[in-house]
Amino acid sequence: MKQIELCENGIYAVWQVCDDLRLQLLHFSAQACAAKAEPEEGVYALEVHVTGENCELERNGIRHAMTSAGWRMQYIRHTDERNEAGRRITFYMKEPAIGLQARQIYQFYDGIQTVRAWAELENVGADDLGIEYVSSFALTGVERGGLSAPEDKMRVWIPHNTWCREAQWKSYSFPEVGLTSSQIYQRQHSATALSVGNTGTWSTKSYLPMGYLENVETGSALLWQIENNGSWHWEIGDQTGYYYLLLSGPTESDSHWWKKLKPGEQFVSVPAAVSVINGTFSQAVGEMTKYRRRIRRTHPDNAKASVIFNDYMNCLWADPTTEKEKQMIDAAAELGCEYYVVDGGWYSAGYWWDSVGEWKESKERFPNGLVEVMDYIRGKGMIPGLWLEPEVMGIHSPMVQQVKPEWFFTRHGKAVQERSRYQLDFRNPEVIRYMDETIDRLIKEYGVGYFKIDYNIEAGIGTETDADSFGDGLLSHNRAYLRWLESVMERYPDLVFENCSSGGLRLDYAMLARYPLQSTSDQEDYIYTASIAANAPTAVTPEQAGVWSYPLADSTTEQTAFNMVNAMLMRIHQSGRPDIIAPECFAVIKEGIDCYKQMRGEIPTSLPFWPLGLSALGDEWLSLGMETKTRIFIAVWRCNSSTGTISLPVPQWKGKKVKASCFYPQSLPSKCEWNQQAGSLSAVLPASVSARIFVLEQLDAEDDA
Secondary structure, three states: OEEEEEEEOOEEEEEEEOOOOOEEEEEEEOOOOOOOOOOOOOOOOOOEEEOOOOOOOOOOOOOOOOOHHHHHOEEEEEEEEEOOOOEEEEEEEEEOOOOEEEEEEEEEEOOEEEEEEEEEEEEOOOOOEEEEEEEEEEEEOOOOOOOOOHHHHEEEEEEEOOOOOOOEEEEEEOHHHOOOOHHHHHOOOOOOEEEEEEOOOOOOOOEOOEEEEEEOOOOEEEEEEEOOOOOEEEEEEEEOOEEEEEEEOOOHHHHOOOEEEOOOOEEEOOOEEEEEEEOOHHHHHHHHHHHHHHHOOOOHHHHHOOOEEEOHHHHHOOOOOHHHHHHHHHHHHHHOOOEEEEOOOOOOOOOOHHHOOOOOOOOOOOOOOHHHHHHHHHHOOOEEEEEEOOOEEEOOOOOHHHOOHHHEOEEOOEEOEEOOEEEEOOOOHHHHHHHHHHHHHHHHHHOOOEEEEOOOOOOOOOOOOOOOOHHHHHHHHHHHHHHHHHHHHHHOOOOEEEEOEOOEOOOOOOOOOOOOEEEOOOOOOHHHHHHHHHHHHHOOOHHHEEEEEOOOOOOOHHHHHHHHHHHHOOEEEEOOOOOOOOHHHHHHHHHHHHHHHHHHHHHHHOEEEOOOOOOOOOOOEEEEEEEOOOEEEEEEEEEOOOOOEEEEEOHHHOOOOEEEEEEEOOOOOOEEEEEOOOOEEEEEOOOOEEEEEEEEEEOOHHHHO
């Protein structure tokens, strides 16, 4: 036996090579291994299930632990190298009976307590191999290090996510999700596991591809994300006296994915990132935020944090005309917006949902052409943008009769229809060519500098065309779409792309490692929007998180300020009706944008925290903090609370001399006071529905004097 131990960036890991050459990951934590790590039966660093291979151990139910090839995989060697990101550990393994070789990779990032992990499979044998499951990250013994029963000390946080209710995290004890220690004590295997995942093209329609596991006794915790823009899966279950965590992309039993690996072929699993922390949820999100910034494609918009006006939400509602747009453009320019986006409807005279796909302007809406509106936007000093949904084609689009059936997802010989649209297959070179020509034409004809890329259907389990399974077709399409997106960005490096999927239904870092901007929700109620916005930095970096601010035409000044606070710690997607709102409310909007421009340079390096904990829809008080290098900004929302006073813990500045003031809006009344001894900010908000942004600044001795 030999052990490979390391401590890198505050991450402690121990791998064990057993006498029979099985590789085990025995320890992965922000805490050093408290006792000598011993080999355990049924513990593997990689799980692979191969079709037709017998599971000799007790692989009960549809769990993905204790797989056939995972059990027989043998260690060959490992490498320990450095690259531009940091340290990389690669384990080389083989399953000699069937000719399968594997590489399990762990990529560390200098200065960040996060690892990216994935597996690479290669068929070096003479026969085809059917792959039903492959893990990207596998850890058994997640509860090690405590003295009490696992169910007493372990909690799992699940991020529920759906249309207009994005990023709603819930914390559960193990018994609440069906995990109990009865089998653990007897070292038996249950037939169940906590499984969370997605099947289909909306990657986050039910959950974010994330999870958080904390040991409340020791303080150690894991936060993870799976980076795929389609199907994915994670599970927690029990085996050999311990609990395990498995992270993966699509699987056969969960998402209709099966891959025929032919001799000489390779397959790379979906990557997963795991942050380890000995501390709080906010600290774990902070490490994941640093990691997301490290892996993200560099784009100038992430540093500029430009102010965007979009004419959709509580505004024109995808019913644009030249005159309507000019009226709105005038107001947006006066407010100080820097991009102006014409949203849906610009391509059809009337009902447009089932006719999208040709992407040509409507002469009825724009008698002198859309170029007149685009020129008008530029004339007001803003950059024009357009809404586009490139992955779909309406069933009544003029293009449908002009293209081949191979353009569309197909199942059982029929083109897949969903909400009166077809799903385009981005593995098809003709689809790529058509969308490249569309993007090039819109930029050339209209001078578009911003595309809101939307996606409003769920095309299901995948496609059978040129695929080993429906899920294989979907995963191949997902990856082809990302390649296309990167190619467009390489041609137009300053072009801003917003990722929108009916709001936040593709909040994943396969997409967000490419897209500079993300729509966080299409929630139409500004009070509920506050709850979603407050939690958004758990899923996306603040400088990528676009949040609607849409004061209604009859808003009060307090309601207007509430809308602005929703967006100001992240990215402002301004909308509503600034053209007809009361002058005093217009002034509150403009004050918000002016204040935002004063602090937006700090957003790309800020780290989020939650003074009142994560929010839930219906909470009476919400809060989100952003800690920058020199200041702390705290947004606080009063949502129909009967009391107007709140205390906001800021423990990281406890004992420090701090100047506290209202950053926005200064035109409306509020009170705040810093309690140095308690490390908290007391605030008073005057209206039952109101919001403020406070700023904390440390005082040195000279300033204090």
